[in-house]
Structures are given as structure tokens and as C-alpha cells.
Amino acid sequence: MNRAIILLRHVHIHPLLWIVIALAIATGYFLEVCLLLAIIFIHEMGHAAAASFFSWRIKKITLLPFGGVAEMDEHGNRPLKEETIVVVAGPLQHVWMVAAAYVLFTVHLIPEDLCKLFINYNVMIFVFNLFPVWPLDGGKLVFLLLSLKNSFPSAHRLTLMISFVSLFMFSIIILLAAPSHINVWVVIAFLFFSLYHEWKQRRFIFMRFLLERYYGKKSGLQALKPIQANEQDLLIHVLEKFQRGCKHPIIVEAGGKETGTLDENELLHAYFTEKRLTDKISDLLFLY
Helix, strand or coil: CHHHHHHHHCEEECHHHHHHHHHHHHHCCHHHHHHHHHHHHHHHHHHHHHHHHCCCCEEEEEEECCEEEEEECCCCCCCHHHHHHHHHHHHHHHHHHHHHHHHHHHCCCCCHHHHHHHHHHHHHHHHHHCCCCCCCHHHHHHHHHHHCCCCHHHHHHHHHHHHHHHHHHHHHHHHHHCCCCHHHHHHHHHHHHHHHHHHHCHHHHHHHHHHHHHHCCCCCCCEECCEEEECCCEHHHHHCCCCCCEECEEEEEECCEEEEEEEHHHHHHHHHHCCCCCCEHHHHHHHC
16 A cells, blocks of 8 residues: 555646646546546556566656656666566556456446447557557567667667657558547657657766666676677777676687686776776776
8 A cells, every 4th residue: 555655646747738638628528538547547557566566766657648657767777577577567457457348338337338438548558559669668668679689779779760760650651541630640749759859868878877787776696798898999889788687797808819807897987987988998907
């Protein structure tokens, strides 16, 4: 109960949402808006409940005029399995909501039209959220999948590129099939803006990932994945090879022969604490 109360305290309603609710009352669509908000709220609480179970730091849960977002103060250093569960926990809420609506209809507790509307909204939000577009759940799953084989900056960059292409194709489909749906165009515009902002911030996001890896909470045992580096490689170029879910011993080579090893924390310490921003790996090898 205490955990549920804590989660509810993180819920914020965007000011524009109040305007949407007022317009819904004025135009006779209050029931429809209430259903959508209830579905979105439960979806986001699914994310938040899973995150709380793994003791993630939850910043806030915001209900927007066209969706919702659960913001976590985590920066890509939680186990991939944990993050997958947190991402999937949102869409999974639609399964039990649809089942509950059908049961209530079969026992004649809700009318057929309300049941169909509720189920249609659930299916619509479920399908839309799984589009491979960041920051939708589908885009986050793409990021997690790419993170299995790619470094953090590479996986992040590829995710955003896939998202841009997917959203552009979706926009073309809407333009041909339903060009007058203003609500859909508002959502598309919001997603394009979110992608543009994420792209502009990608270097900062990578630095935040490294900072959290160095200063943040250390997760459990991670798979060892050595990184081979030449003595002449810059420190930052080796850091750009860091991958989520892996612990990296650094194998330093020169002329095809191993000349030493470094721990990843030595690289992070040199970069963030000692501010050795332009050093080569050979400089650290002789230092440590």
C-alpha cells in the first residue's frame, strides 16, 4: 500500500490536459476522454510499478493530452533484462484490461457499446506504443535489442535513425489514408520533436551513461567483454566502445602484441576525475 501511495505521488497532470478535458465536456466527449486517460494512466503505472519493484529511481509520471510518460532517473546501466521487464510492463496492462472488459460485458455489468469502445482504445494504444519509434515502448525495445551487440552510442544512434525512418513512413501512410485526423498529426509532430531533441542531446546522454556507470549504483555481476585498444587510441574513443550490460577489461596492444591491461574504472576515473580528456591509452597504461 505504501509503495502504491508513493507511486501516486509521482503522478503529474500536464496543464494542457485540463484544457482537453474542458473541451471534452463542452463537446460531449467526456466519457471517451475519461476512458483514454484511465487506460493511459494504468499503462504508465505498469511501467512505474515494475520500476519500483527493481528499486529504480522514479522522477515523475506525467499524463499528457495525447499520452503519458513515466520518467526514470536511470541512465542505461541497469541490467537489460530488468529494463525489458519495465518496458514490457506497460503494454501488458492492456491484456488484463481487455479481458476484464470482456468479462464485465458477459455478466452484463457494462453495455456492449462501452465494452467495444474500451477494447478498441486498448488495442489502438497497445499497437501504437509498439511502433519502433523512440520514445514509444517499441522504440525502447529496439534500443535494448541493438544494445545486445552494439556499444551504447552506436545502439542509441541506430535506434534514433530507425525511429526517424519509421515515423516518416507512418506519416506518409496517415497522409494517404487519413489526412484530416488532426489528433494524429499532433502526436506525429510531438514524436518528431522528441526525436530531434534526443538526437541533439545524444552526446550528453552518452556522457550521462558514463557518469552513471562510474558514480552510480553498481548492478550485479555483468558479462565480461574485453575491449581491444591500440596504445595510440584516444581515451574517449575507447569509452565510446562501452556496451550496456557488460564489464569491460581493456586489452592494450601495440604492433599486434599485448602491452598491458586496464580496468574500465581506471578509464572512467581518468576521464571524469582527473579530466584527462585528450589522453591516449598509452598515457594511462604508464600512469596506472
